[in-house]
Amino acid sequence: MDSSSGRRLQTTETSLAIIDAVNELGEARMSELADRLDLSTSTIHVHLKTLLDQEYLVKRGEQYRLGMKLFHLGEGARTRNEWYEVARRKTHELADSCGEEVTFAIEEYGRAITLFNVVANVPSKGFQVGRYYYLHNSAVGKAILAALPETRVNEILDRWGLPAETEYTVTDRETLLEDIARTEERGYSVNDQEAVEGLRSVGVPVTAPHGGVLGALDISGPLYRLPPNDELASMLQDVVDELESELGVQ
Known part of the structure; x- marks a missing residue:
């Protein structure tokens, strides 16, 4: 957008x-x-x-x-989408089942914005809700980029660039485009310490009811604790399939 x-x-x-x-x-x-x-x-x-x-x-x-009027308006924007309740419920269910941090985000004006963020077994949930961040170095972001048309991907990269947030952030466009191609081929993205050192995450795109990309789900956690990427992707894909089925995605 x-x-x-x-x-x-x-x-x-x-x-x-x-x-x-x-x-x-x-x-x-x-x-x-x-x-x-x-x-x-x-x-x-x-x-x-x-x-x-x-x-x-x-x-x-x-x-x-x-x-606080801005909070009221933002919450109104978030809850008035027809997919809001399903995405919220599935995000919480996945966090409870995997025991890690789960995020659902959408793309708006070339950046990701967190709509749901749930940390398993933590009383204070949703501390990242409303946070904007780059697409090129986040799992949800790269999953979204892999589902967008090439022209839109280039528009986003032209606007926001590839700023480095850790020493592991990909800052070369060709390297990123290769990563996006791999993401599209295997069906999931990987963020290996590219936004926060010591943190790995895997993301899967979510298709909108009328086609195109709605957003993405990811699972994040410390390097030492997370299972292999393909296991995380399998957990994510199962939930995404259920989410898209409830939304009536064909």
Whole structure:
């Protein structure tokens, strides 16, 4: 999914840039936002006042933070998909059966976003929900890339590049494309310490009800504990088959 070309409103872009900046900083003063976005404090002030009035930001002293209205909107976006409940249930079932961390993510604007994240036997679940990350060095991401048309893959790589997050991250496009081809051939992706050192994960794509790729499921865990990749892929594929069957995928 990509933004369409055409006329855009600079005022809207500025307000959204302020929300992004506050999110990245955690909290920020007006002067910090002005410096970060290279705008006058008077311009920032007008936008902040509007965002406060509309409840997208909250103010504590001189610091601005994201408002919970954004959580409400995000949860609405997540739950209004027809596949939401099936994907949620299957993610939890897989985590319970395999005893490891399981993630379901989709692609949006060239990055993966976590919709469900369940860690087996951990009371606090879903700590990565809503997290964006790159496709080229994650198991769910590479599984999604392998299910996308080549033109779309190249668009994504052109936009986001291949930044290194560990010494194991693939940063050469041809090498990545070879990895994607292997993923497509065997039906599952492998992330071997490419995003987090010491962590391995295996992913399988999920087909959407009307064709194309819906997202992907992966199982992650420490290198010393996870079973072989083909065993993880088999567990994933069984659950993906059940998920797609319930969604009516032909």
